[in-house]
Amino acid sequence: MKAGRVLVVGAGFAGAVCARELADGGCNVTVLEQRDHIGGNAHDRLDDHGVRIHPYGPHIFHTNAQRVVDWLSRFTEWRPYEHRVLASIEGKLLPIPVNRTTINRLYGLSLDESGVEQFLNSVREARDPIRTSEDVVLAGVGRDLCDKFFRNYTRKQWGLDLSQLSAAVAARIPVRTNDDDRYFTDRFQAMPQPGYTPMFERMLDHPRIKVRTRAAYRPGEGDFAHVVYTGPIDAFFDHCFGKLPYRSLRFEHEHLGSEQFQTVGTVNYPNDFDFTRITEFKHLTGQAHAATSIVREYPQDQGDPYYPIPRPENESLYQRYKELAQQRHDVTFVGRLAQYRYYNMDQVVAASLTAAGRLLGRSDE
Ligand code: FAD
Structure with missing residues (x-):
C-alpha cells in the first residue's frame, strides 16, 4: 500500500x-x-x-x-463548549435529558436526589425483554414522561413509533436524578x-x-x-x-435581528410544530455578533441520506x-x-x- x-x-x-x-x-x-x-x-x-x-x-x-x-x-x-438542551413541554422549557429539575418543575415537586430515584422507581414499567426503544423508555422513566418527551419526538424524527425502533436508539438518552443539565457527559467537549x-x-x-x-x-x-x-x-x-x-431532514435557516433568540443551544419541540428542534448557532460557536442565526429541522423520508x-x-x-x-x-x-x-x-x-x-x-x- x-x-x-x-x-x-x-x-x-x-x-x-x-x-x-x-x-x-x-x-x-x-x-x-x-x-x-x-x-x-x-x-x-x-x-x-x-x-x-x-x-x-x-x-x-x-x-x-x-x-x-x-x-x-x-x-x-x-473552544470548550458544553451543549445544553431544553424541551418545550406544556408551555414550560425543561432540561433534557430528564433530570431532577425536569421532574420537579414538570410536576410542581421539590424532590431531592433520592426522592427523584423513588419517584422514577414508582413510575417505571417493568419490561422484559428490552427489545425496542419503547421498552427502554418505559423502563427508564415510565409512561407519562415517555409520552410527553419521547413518543412524539420519535414519531417526528423517525416517522416511526418508539415500539418500531431498536432499543439502541433510546439507549443513547440518559436519565439523571441530579441537576446535571449537560446534554453530553463525555470528558472532552469542545468545538x-x-x-x-x-x-x-x-x-x-x-x-x-x-x-x-x-x-x-x-x-x-x-x-x-x-x-x-x-x-x-x-x-x-x-x-x-x-x-x-435513510431518514432525511429539511433545514430551515433564519437570520434574526436580535442578539439572542433562546437561552441555550437547542430547544426541542416534541409535541408542537412539524420541526423537531431549533438551534441557535452562536451558543455553539461562541461568536460575538449583533444579530443571530437559527435553524429548524424538519425530518422527512426523501432527500440526502442523513440517518x-x-x-x-x-x-x-x-x-x-x-x-x-x-x-x-x-x-x-x-x-x-x-x-x-x-x-x-x-x-x-x-x-x-x-x-x-x-x-x-x-x-x-
Ligand atoms: P458524511 O459527513 O456524510 O460525508 C460523506 C461525504 O461523501 C459527503 O460529503 C458526500 O457528499 C460524499 N459522497 C457520498 N457519495 C459520494 C460519491 N459517490 N461521490 C463523491 N462524494 C460522495 N455527530 C456528532 O458527533 N455530534 C453531533 O452533534 C452531530 N450532529 C449531527 C446532526 C445531524 C443533523 C446529522 C445528520 C448528523 C450529526 N452527527 C453528529 C453525525 C455526523 O454528521 C457524522 O458522524 C459525520 O459527519 C460522518 O462523517 P462521514 O464522513 O462518515 O459522512
Missing part, C-alpha cells in the same frame, strides 16, 4: 481522516467529493450576515477517546475554535492530497491501487438488494451489502453511510484511523 495511488470518495470526517493518514503514510491520494465543499455533514460556513452556521444541522463535538482528540488537535485549536471547515482545510492541506469537489464517483472509475469509499454502501453496489432506508434507520430488517439488509463489501479487497468501506451506522463524529474519526492504519500495514490496527 505504501506510496500507492489511492482514491478517497467523500470529503467528510471519514474521507478526510483517511486521506490525511494515507498521505502522511506515503500514499498519493485523490479525494472526490460530489458536493461543492469539503467537511461532509460537519461542514460549516458564514451565512450572508456573517454568522457561522452549520448548513446540515448542529454539530457538537464530544468524545472520551483521547486518541481522537490528539489526532484532531493537529489541525485545530478548541473547533475557527470552525469545522477550517479544520478540514488543514487536514487536507498536504502535498500528496488532491481534492476535487463537485466530482461524483461512480464505482469502477479510475486507475487506483485502492479505493476508500465513504458514501452509502447500497449505492456502491447499485442498490442490488434494494435501497437501505441510517436502526431497525432489525435494515440491519439484515445492510449485512447482505457488507458481505459483498468484504469480498472487495480493493475497496475499504468506512464512515456513517458506508457502514450504515449511527456514528458520531468521534466514532467516525476512530474508525477511519483504524481503517487507514490497516491499509498502511500497521500491526496494532
